[in-house]
Amino acid sequence: MSWTMKQVPSQSGRIAVVTGANIGLGYETALALAxxxxxxxxxxxxxxxxxxxRAAILAQHPKARIECLTLDLGSLKSVRAFAAAYKKRHATLDLLINNAGIMMPPYTLSEDGFESQLAANYLGHFALTGLLLPLINKTPNARIVSLSSLAHKWSGIRFHDLNATRRYDKRLAYGxxxxxxxxxxxxxxxxxxxxGCATLSVxxxxxxxxxxxxxxxxxxxQLFAPLTELVFQSASGGAQPTLYAALGDDIRGGDYCGPQSLGEMRGAPGKVGSSRRSRDEAVAARLWAVSQELTGVRYLE
Ligand SMILES: NC(=O)c1ccc[n+]([C@@H]2O[C@H](COP(=O)([O-])OP(=O)(O)OC[C@H]3O[C@@H](n4cnc5c(N)ncnc54)[C@H](OP(=O)(O)O)[C@@H]3O)[C@@H](O)[C@H]2O)c1
Incomplete structure (x- = not known):
């Protein structure tokens, strides 16, 4: 039987941060958690x-506890301000959902000088996770969920031109x-x-x-956008793998969750595989080191 939110017990007393929660998958994730x-x-x-x-979620769940806190992942200053503000309000964090993202915009650099997709999709979340980790690790059964994509197969990590300053291919940069x-x-x-930390990263x-x-x-x-939901899935359907990763009771650290039909483009959530390149531990370690240098946030060294 497929996993659904119906089998999830009450999450009362737990706290989740969802990045990019105002629309799309992030909104649906926040709505389901609330x-x-x-x-x-x-x-x-x-x-x-x-x-x-927040108002839309409260309209569906009037007793929900929803807070808004500004976070621009394209700005390390904003990421630091968010983490500081969160720590002032809360002593624990059960679920960090690194969801926000942009796809194939025209070439721009973030205020820190990073290619905008690398900045918002990845480096901002790298820094955010590091800054919140002490608090997450203090919280029993905490999980960190990172949003990837079938597009992870489109490119390698281009260390020689990480910010695409020499050549910008928006598809490769998204991948x-x-x-x-x-x-x-x-x-x-x-x-x-x-x-020796019990927190799970999925x-x-x-x-x-x-x-x-x-x-x-x-x-x-974009003319075909209305068909997306018919052929593939709704935003609510697309949020299910995130929710499964965050709440499924058979989830192990390092699992990757996605839809299970039509070449993983739609369907009920389950565990999925990923490219050989994504499993390269030497590249991952190098990426970690470079990310620490670029963001100035160092952790789990
Ligand atoms: N939809 C898909 O088919 C698909 C497929 C594979 C992976 N994904 C991944 O799923 C995640 C969610 O995407 P979505 O489909 O829900 O897209 P979406 O509807 O465009 O939502 C993206 C969210 O990210 C926010 N965001 C963008 N840049 C940000 C920044 N610099 N700082 C803070 N928030 C920022 C957006 O805020 P604004 O509203 O202010 O712009 C919005 O809330 C992304 O990581 C995406 O790569 C989606």
Missing amino acids: GKGCTVVLACRNAAKADAA QSKLACLMFAYELQRRLTRA AAHPGVSATNLFQHLPKAV
Whole structure:
């Protein structure tokens, strides 16, 4: 029988941070967690959009405990401010859902000088996780879920031009960022285990889900967007692998969860495999070292 949220017990007393929770998969993840009684912190870059999401969740679950805290993953200053503000409010963190992302935008650099997809999808989450980890490790049964994608197979980690300053191929840059998220999830688990920490690091991907993520694709492609939900899956369906990774009782550290039908593009959540490249421990260790240098956030060394 497939895993569903129906088999998840009350999450009352637990706290989750969901990045990019104002829309799409992040919103659906926050909504489902709130529906189980979990306190949810909506970590979003736009305060007005976060407030609207909070109101929408409360309309469905009037007793839900939802907080909004500003987080722009494209700014290390904002990531540090978010972590400091969170620590002022809370002493524990049960679930960190590293969900926010952008796909194939025109070439831009973040305020820290990183290619925008690498910054928002990966480096911001690397820094956020490190800054929150002391608190996460103090929390029993805590999990960190990192969002990857089928696109992790599109590229390797291009250490010679990580920020695509020489040549920007937006598809490769997205693939690289999603491979980095997946390698990070695996490497984080290895380092947690070595350090004797009980926190689990797991990864998830949503298949293909009808969300705003496709906003930068050519207009002609976007004409077919309404079909996405019919052929593939809804945002709610796409959130199920994340929720399974966060809450499934058979999840082990280093698991990767995704939909199980149509080449992992749709269907019920389960455990899935990933590319050989994503399992390269030497590259993962190098990526970790480079990420520490770039973000200035050092942990589990
Ligand atoms: N949809 C799919 O088919 C699919 C497939 C594979 C993987 N994924 C992954 O799933 C995750 C969620 O994507 P989605 O499909 O739900 O896309 P979405 O509907 O576009 O939502 C993306 C979320 O990320 C937020 N975000 C973007 N840049 C940010 C930044 N610098 N700081 C903070 N938040 C930021 C967005 O905020 P704003 O609303 O303010 O822009 C939004 O809340 C992403 O990691 C994506 O790579 C999605």
